[in-house]
Amino acid sequence: MTHFAEQALDALTKRGFSKARVQLTESEHHELAAEFGELSLLRTNHDTSISLLGIVDDKQGSVSINKCTHEALHDAVEDLWQVAQGSRPDPANDIAERQPKASFVAGAEVPDHDAMFERLSELLDHSRTQYPTLKMGGAIVTFNKRRSRFLNSNGVDFESRRGSYGMSLMFTAKDGKDTSSFNYTGAALAQLDRPLKDCANADTLMRQTTEQVRTRKVPAKFTGDLVITPESLSDFLGFLTQNISDVPMIAKTSLYHGKLGAKVASAKLSLDSRPRELIGGYAITGDGYPAEDTTLVDAGVLRSNLLSLYGARKTGLTRAATTGGCYVVEAGSTPRDALIGEVERGVLITRFSGGRPNDKGDFSGIAKNSYYIEGGEVRYPLSETMVSGNMAELLANITTVSRERVDFGFAVYPWVRATGIGIS
Amino acid sequence: MSLRDENLAAYGNRMSRYTELRLQKNTNLRISLLNGDVVANAKSADSGISARVFHDGVWGFSSRAEIDGDAITKTIDEASRNAELLAKYAPRSEIELPPARTKKESDFATKKARFSQAQMIAFLQAIDARIAERYPDLKSRSVTLADLDMEKRLYTSEGSDGYSNTTRSLIVVNMVTTNAAGQPVELRQVFGGRGQFEDVFSSPAALDDEIDALHAHLMKKREAVAPRAGVHDVILDSELAGILAHEAIGHTTEADLVREGSVAGDFLDQLVASPLVTMVDYAHTRDGETLPVPVYIDDEGVESRDAVLIENGVLKSFMHNKESSSLFGVNPTGNARAYQFFDEPLIRMRNTAILPGNDKLEDMIASIEDGYYLMWPSNGQADSTSEFMFGVTLGYEIKNGKLGRAITDTTIAGVAFDMLKTVSMVSDEMSWSCAGMCGKKQIIPVGMGGPSIKCRIHIGGQ
Numbered sequence: 001m002t003h004f005a006e007q008a009l010d011a012l013t014k015r016g017f018s019k020a021r022v023q024l025t026e027s028e029h030h031e032l033a034a035e036f037g038e039l040s041l042l043r044t045n046h047d048t049s050i051s052l053l054g055i056v057d058d059k060q061g062s063v064s065i066n067k068c069t070h071e072a073l074h075d076a077v078e079d080l081w082q083v084a085q086g087s088r089p090d091p092a093n094d095i096a097e098r099q100p101k102a103s104f105v106a107g108a109e110v111p112d113h114d115a116m117f118e119r120l121s122e123l124l125d126h127s128r129t130q131y132p133t134l135k136m137g138g139a140i141v142t143f144n145k146r147r148s149r150f151l152n153s154n155g156v157d158f159e160s161r162r163g164s165y166g167m168s169l170m171f172t173a174k175d176g177k178d179t180s181s182f183n184y185t186g187a188a189l190a191q192l193d194r195p196l197k198d199c200a201n202a203d204t205l206m207r208q209t210t211e212q213v214r215t216r217k218v219p220a221k222f223t224g225d226l227v228i229t230p231e232s233l234s235d236f237l238g239f240l241t242q243n244i245s246d247v248p249m250i251a252k253t254s255l256y257h258g259k260l261g262a263k264v265a266s267a268k269l270s271l272d273s274r275p276r277e278l279i280g281g282y283a284i285t286g287d288g289y290p291a292e293d294t295t296l297v298d299a300g301v302l303r304s305n306l307l308s309l310y311g312a313r314k315t316g317l318t319r320a321a322t323t324g325g326c327y328v329v330e331a332g333s334t335p336r337d338a339l340i341g342e343v344e345r346g347v348l349i350t351r352f353s354g355g356r357p358n359d360k361g362d363f364s365g366i367a368k369n370s371y372y373i374e375g376g377e378v379r380y381p382l383s384e385t386m387v388s389g390n391m392a393e394l395l396a397n398i399t400t401v402s403r404e405r406v407d408f409g410f411a412v413y414p415w416v417r418a419t420g421i422g423i424s
Numbered sequence: 425m426s427l428r429d430e431n432l433a434a435y436g437n438r439m440s441r442y443t444e445l446r447l448q449k450n451t452n453l454r455i456s457l458l459n460g461d462v463v464a465n466a467k468s469a470d471s472g473i474s475a476r477v478f479h480d481g482v483w484g485f486s487s488r489a490e491i492d493g494d495a496i497t498k499t500i501d502e503a504s505r506n507a508e509l510l511a512k513y514a515p516r517s518e519i520e521l522p523p524a525r526t527k528k529e530s531d532f533a534t535k536k537a538r539f540s541q542a543q544m545i546a547f548l549q550a551i552d553a554r555i556a557e558r559y560p561d562l563k564s565r566s567v568t569l570a571d572l573d574m575e576k577r578l579y580t581s582e583g584s585d586g587y588s589n590t591t592r593s594l595i596v597v598n599m600v601t602t603n604a605a606g607q608p609v610e611l612r613q614v615f616g617g618r619g620q621f622e623d624v625f626s627s628p629a630a631l632d633d634e635i636d637a638l639h640a641h642l643m644k645k646r647e648a649v650a651p652r653a654g655v656h657d658v659i660l661d662s663e664l665a666g667i668l669a670h671e672a673i674g675h676t677t678e679a680d681l682v683r684e685g686s687v688a689g690d691f692l693d694q695l696v697a698s699p700l701v702t703m704v705d706y707a708h709t710r711d712g713e714t715l716p717v718p719v720y721i722d723d724e725g726v727e728s729r730d731a732v733l734i735e736n737g738v739l740k741s742f743m744h745n746k747e748s749s750s751l752f753g754v755n756p757t758g759n760a761r762a763y764q765f766f767d768e769p770l771i772r773m774r775n776t777a778i779l780p781g782n783d784k785l786e787d788m789i790a791s792i793e794d795g796y797y798l799m800w801p802s803n804g805q806a807d808s809t810s811e812f813m814f815g816v817t818l819g820y821e822i823k824n825g826k827l828g829r830a831i832t833d834t835t836i837a838g839v840a841f842d843m844l845k846t847v848s849m850v851s852d853e854m855s856w857s858c859a860g861m862c863g864k865k866q867i868i869p870v871g872m873g874g875p876s877i878k879c880r881i882h883i884g885g886q
Contacts, residue, residue: 355815
């Protein structure tokens, strides 16, 4: 594999590209899946992908294929030449500068198939015995192994080997003719060293789903609080992370344009991207730099955008040391139950099913698998409940962050309370 | 060599159990201009072989990127071993898969000379230049081309033999302006559909009228008012009726979701909608017209046929693969589809539509005293309870039977099997779209269609 990546880079420079980049990845995917509570599928996928990027006369293109033969490489290089030549010059197109050669290793090398069988069977048994009304529609355990070589014509030479397990669960409860909303959770795991029910809040969500076969609407339309659970927090952070990324920043349509160093959220919110720390992360950025754990928001102040090399050159701002994702929200000091106890009237939201917020951040959507809170207590599961507000204002109106957090392996999130939400 | 010419039947003697052997190539093209700059210019091609083997009620699956004889043999053998291993560990109650043997070919590749990447970029630049010239009031604009070709060659141990090349070419135009408060206001529209670029788009100027209309809507949206939160009389225009058919009803009537507990399982042969509502998941053709995502043979080798889901308001049937059809005691409908060569077939919709009625759109609008005309969707999501939501990016007030001010982006929601009973008018025209990707473990292109319908629905807002 190593040799082929070098051959690909050589072929690109010989073809005439002034700057070139190659990423070659060998991957193996092992999957054990259960449907409707029974093991149903054992899968093994093998793949090899090679991504080529070339710049000539400031014109850039990229081509990716999944064949590592000399004939396929030759065709891909010729194809890339046409793709890049057909583009338009942009001086912002570039590749990473020379850096020391490095190798990054994380996670297991080979899957433990016995553990995959045992842990998934254990979960299915737990679901059957503890939650007889729960229908486990899909339960999947995977092991993914990736070995990548990243080279560019400036002399970047990185190798990354990563192995990680994954868990994905989707379930519904049915009691007679009463049906719950579906619910799901998932995690990236370094090892299968504990029951899957104890990962990613799975057991709590399974129990709650069995409670949610009988639901009620909120008593009336009101303005109140959202207690955002770890399962749902990414829905409410996505507006911020998307709007500090390339396209809205380059187009200057982002609410956060020019806000570096300014307050963009409540002082209670601190948000990092930690691709190196989390097992579900990555070692090399898409541009060809070693990924670094990065603080995006510190006590409400925007500390880093999520700009790529291109975005940084286009805007004149600083390139982020992360490609994003792997978000970690700093824990607060308030116990979760005390956080809920603060809420006079609101919704404990576990899943947000809503339209994409507009550029202003306005949102509305359904609170799924969620509960009505009144007088500091969780009262009953909800149905047909719409929540609406503005994403930027919601982040500014965070009053409390819980002490407890859930580690999903690809993110770590607490419970968060925000005020001023329309609920109907 | 084209996938069409691969002799997969030659591997039939290695198939000792029920086996599907699928050779597949997905080719993606993406070009994006942001304010005139080329910010994406990428091609990708992913191809490989997969085998799926059924043994003692469980499945073994294997895939490889290589597609030579040795790799195909290894893939069949590994899928067989996986099935044997799983069956040894956890055999399931034996399910008899219904046999299927058919031979089908379909090819939606263009017969015209293919455009080069440079020609496509020039085409997009011409669209972009026309937008920049005619609408100087925009704060930002983008023009994006997204092409997908899915080429499949299938052979099953039962002798089914299929070749398909299903293509789609889309151009997405996005415009951003600012309102009086200086806040961004955005609107986007997707053009194109089934076919390759050369067959779908004739000239940049051919999109002028539709882009003019997009800009006119955006200018009205600058002055938009927030809708009033609550339940209102509305007209859902055809795009929204299509996503309603897909999300709200379609997903609940996929047999795997019925097995998982979807409420539709309790409603078979019952009235679930107004008698004005008939809904079908079409395999490939309606009234002689080839639909956006035509499927003639599915990835289990089953000849695809239409699935009538709701007929005159009564829930009639579900969409099936082989396994679910066996469990439900019905014939498979040919809904088993996989997105990539390394994916297993799942029950997926094809071309799902509410059928047109007899009303005129203008009469429908005139019939509403105080409500909304909702036109364009963004995303949507379904649920096992049939509770759905869609984002709405374009809509107008209706006051005293006339269209009024534009409304801001909002979300609509409801319980489908309740909401469909409120349908009181259905327009006599329908349209199709295939801009979306449906997500269900894998993503996959789907077609959606519908007329305009009048109903009562919950709108998010102030």
